Amino acid sequence: xxxxxxxxxxxxxxxxxxxxxxxxxxxxxxxxxxxxxxxxxxxxxxxxxxxxxxxxxxxxxxxxxxxxxxxxxxxxxxxxxxxxxxxxxxxxxxxxxxxxxxxxxxxxxxxxxxxxxxxxxxxxxxxxxxxxxxxxxxxxxxxxxxxxxxxxxxxxxxxxxxxxxxxxxxxxxxxxxxxxxxxxxxxxxxxxxxxxxxxxxxxxxxxxxxxxxxxxxxx
Numbered sequence: 611x612x613x614x615x616x617x618x619x620x621x622x623x624x625x626x627x628x629x630x631x632x633x634x635x636x637x638x639x640x641x642x643x644x645x646x647x648x649x650x651x652x653x654x655x656x657x658x659x660x661x662x663x664x665x666x667x668x669x670x671x672x673x674x675x676x677x678x679x680x681x682x683x684x685x686x687x688x689x690x691x692x693x694x695x696x697x698x699x700x701x702x703x704x705x706x707x708x709x710x711x712x713x714x715x716x717x718x719x720x721x722x723x724x725x726x727x728x729x730x731x732x733x734x735x736x737x738x739x740x741x742x743x744x745x746x747x748x749x750x751x752x753x754x755x756x757x758x759x760x761x762x763x764x765x766x767x768x769x770x771x772x773x774x775x776x777x778x779x780x781x782x783x784x785x786x787x788x789x790x791x792x793x794x795x796x797x798x799x800x801x802x803x804x805x806x807x808x809x810x811x812x813x814x815x816x817x818x819x820x821x822x823x824x825x826x827x828x829x
Contacts, residue, residue: 693765695731
């Protein structure tokens with residue numbers, strides 16, 4: 611009973627953190643528009659919305675009975691949209707020097723959006739990790755999560771470098787497949803996937819370890 615209560619309270623805490631990060635990001639964005647009279651970085655709001663979608667899917671998955679069509683549909687949607695959560699870290703390419711103040715302000719703004727998206731992705735991974743642990747051993751569950759982390763890194767490469775998005779699996783499936791096949795042979799794609807995938811794995815490992823310590827201390 612204590613374990614279920616801990617998980618319930620933790621999920622409520624996750625939701626609160628995500629809401630606060632989103633509010634902080636939006637406030638900083640509105641402040642930037644007010645100060646600079648420039649709407650250049652407004653696309654970050656859409657990127658953050660896309661980054662929160664996998665968290666929504668994984669939250670729904672926890673309350674869906676495995677084996678049903680709806681469960682697998684939600685899981686597929688989660689897998690396709692998960693790279694969007696980590697994609698925001700690449701938005702730092704839009705950081706340009708104008709004045710010292712604006713450069714620093716934009717750096718803080720981009721960091722805020724990146725933290726919000728990354729946290730949503732990591733928390734979403736934890737939801738799926740919980741589901742995997744119900745069916746598989748701890749070792750196998752971890753290996754699946756690690757594979758998904760690298761898959762997400764590859765997904766970010768497809769989005770940032772090749773400019774595909776999650777909807778292209780429906781709109782431009784042939785182009786997407788060709789891009790996938792070419793990327794498998796591309797050293798740049800392999801390095802990008804390895805670096806970002808490893809970074810996601812490390813961040814998730816720290817998150818998972820700290821969370822387990824908190825849950826153990828609550829017993």
